[in-house]
Amino acid sequence: MSLVAQALCITAQNLIKGQTWAGNDVLLQPVYPLEAVMREGRDAAPVIAVFAEHTKFDVEGRATQGREARVELKFFVYNAPGTQRIIIDGAEAIEISLDTETAGLTLNAVARQIDAALHFGPDLWLECWNKMVLSIDDREIRYVLIEIEDGVKIPAAEIGYTLKAIPDPDFGGALTVAWQKFDAALKATAEGALVARLFETLITDPMGLPDWQLVKRNFGLTSGAIGTIGLGPYQGVTLPDGEVPPFNDHTVTPDALEP
Template sequence: MSLVAQSLLTILRGVLTNRTWAENRILEQPIDPIDDVVGPRGRPGKAVVAVYVEKVEGEPSGLETQRGMQEMTLRVITYVPPKLEVDDNGAPLRFDHSGAGLALNLIARQVEVALHVGNETWVNLFRKFAVKIKKRNTRFLLVELEESVRIPTMEQTFEVCTVAEPEIGTPIYGAWIEFDVALRTTPPGSKMADLMKMVIENPIDLTGPEQLQATWNLSDAAFEATGLAPLATDANGEAIDGVNDIISSPDIEVTPPDLP
């Protein structure tokens, strides 16, 4: 989808971890998010929060798809089991179906508070990657499983404006450096940090001129026209006559004005 979208998913997980009654059960774009929602028969289950990026839109500059601000649809979906038990500062709270709406509303509030305070490193990163929330929407859902088990669910949708994609083949910079540091200090995020850095800085082992061409999204002809393209060579690495011949010192004849 996009590197910004993937980064925002990871940032949201960092923002929400241990800041709601879902505790550390924050899942990124899961296919089946409610395996852990329903507890063993007769016992309370656990709340689970799943974060998704549904849509990414942008206005590229010419052919440069990585340029320009983007708009994304972020979804935070909370699932609570038929019987939910949480520990609120040492005081156990129990919710059943009759109290599911209250539990979901309280968790939704915890989600929105977490976007502003709590895990400060991730909150600051969220503010840098999502520069504006244009619209928010909340709705209740009821997910029905086999054996007529119903999972009360709340979906929070945020329409956000985000930063542009990182340049192609250039060293990470600005908020991307902060994101890299945050990943490396949150186990086991170092592998993801290495992967993201490689995809940004050297996606296909680009040489210096190739990085420049990719960043500007220039065709071969347009790149050669800039005068920055490398010399054309044959199979032996020798310069090809006729292709690289450039007259850099043209013959100029200066005719002085007629003197009286």
């Protein structure tokens, strides 16, 4: 998964937490959500799993970060068996049985709540979403039955958004506005500081490469080219710590321009 896809998953998770009938049961992976659905003592309520199914980058030259990304973001909504009591606008509570004929109502209501949260969720995370998502090109809902045990099946819905998003950040670059907002939103949560530090390191200091190598890799330059323009060492010249020799110390030959 790419950094922008992972950041979008985290952003979407925090946007919809507490904004749907699933409450805070919004998982950041699709692998074992049924453990949350079926856990002992849990009230009957939906569980949501958020994940990026597919990410594709519009690449130019050797810059694999791309000019933009296309991310297939998925929300899987699982209905827990049982009866849920729901209060609507302070009115008398109504009961919805999540595994019978009213399950479709629940799934569609939660889908609507998710969509609303992506427009009106918590401000910090909404700013991240609006900076990272350039456009929403498609929205699709599929309904499925998930077998849980002994042939028992529960209703579920797969809600997919096709997003045109910002590209992955350059290696060794400073945090752009979008990533600054993501960093601030993470650090505002109790458990987000370490994740924020991980993202910052992956963006600003990948592999501890010297600056000239970061420029070379970000722009897809050859070893000869980076030396010729004076940003890196010339071929055949080795200096400690990536130090670049003065330009007038060397004569550039055609052989030095080879990759």
